[in-house]
Amino acid sequence: MHAMQYELTLPADYDTDVIRARVARIGHLLDDWKGLGFKAYLMRERGVNGSPVNQYAPFYLWNTMEGMNTFLWGGAFQGLSNDFGRPSVRQWTGLSYEEGGAAGSPGRWAVRRRQPVAEGLELAEVMVDAVAETERLAREDGAVCAAAAVDTARWELVHFSLWTHESPKAGGEVFEVLHVSAPGRGRLPRRRQW
Template sequence: MHAMQYEITLPADYDMDIIRERVATRGHLLDGFPGLGVKAYLMRERGVDGSPVNAYAPLYLWNTPQGMNSFLWGPGFQGIVDDFGRPQVQHWTGLAYEEGVAAGAPAKAAIRRRQRIPEGSHLSGLVEELALEARRLARCDGVILAATAVDPRTWEALHFSLWAHDAPEGVGDVFQVRHMSAPERKLLAQGRHW
């Protein structure tokens, strides 16, 4: 699994209905995309759920690097570039993926939590702990799925979860889920990924 996200921060007075309309009219285009486990069409609105900014920030869980590459070098990502400029694309190597207790429910909210991996950490023990976080999250009431991944360039861990209800406060960046494409979700390997 590969996790990927780009976050487009928008002006404070930006009409977020433009993003809602974009997702409503284009979101379905990846509903059958090869290699894609899950794409969560995420947005944040300034003043909602504690967000200081307006942002469009889709997050992807890829089953294959070929799928990710086909998207990045194809018309899907080019549409983002054409409309907003070329954003920085963050990506993380998957550590763990878990289906949640509310796996069949529609997604309403998402939480993204980033965690710095301290210098001198014993990596094999630490990644075991990080992978267990996905399992712990998946057992929470209302969780649809949970994933943990690491960027070994910056030594940052990503914890990501989708929720069937409002996300709990104070545990990370909260996003509204506008749509979810999940053509190969069932192919995402559950448990740790090494």
């Protein structure tokens, strides 16, 4: 499993309905994408749920590197780059994935929490704790799914979770989910990835 996300931070006075219309128009194009576990089309609006910015920030979990590379180099990502400029694409190695009790429900809200892995910590313990946090999040009421991944270049953990309700029981940045494409969600490997 591989996690990926890019962020388009938009002007404070940006009409976020433009993003909603874009996702409504093209979101379905990844509904059958080979190698994709899921893509959550995410948006934050300035002043909503504590967001300081307007931002479009899709989050991906990939089953295969080929699927991800086809998305990035095969033309789909180029359309976004043509419209908004080419964003930096963050990537994390998957640590764990769990389905929540609301797995059959559509995700309406997402939470992303990034945290540094401090120097001097025992890496095995940090990663075991990250897996335990994924399991804890998945057990919470309204959880659709939860995942953890690590960026070893920056030594940063990311916890990502999808929720059915607006006040998710996870700390972090809250995003509205505009659409979810999940052709390979059922094939995402469960539990810890090592």
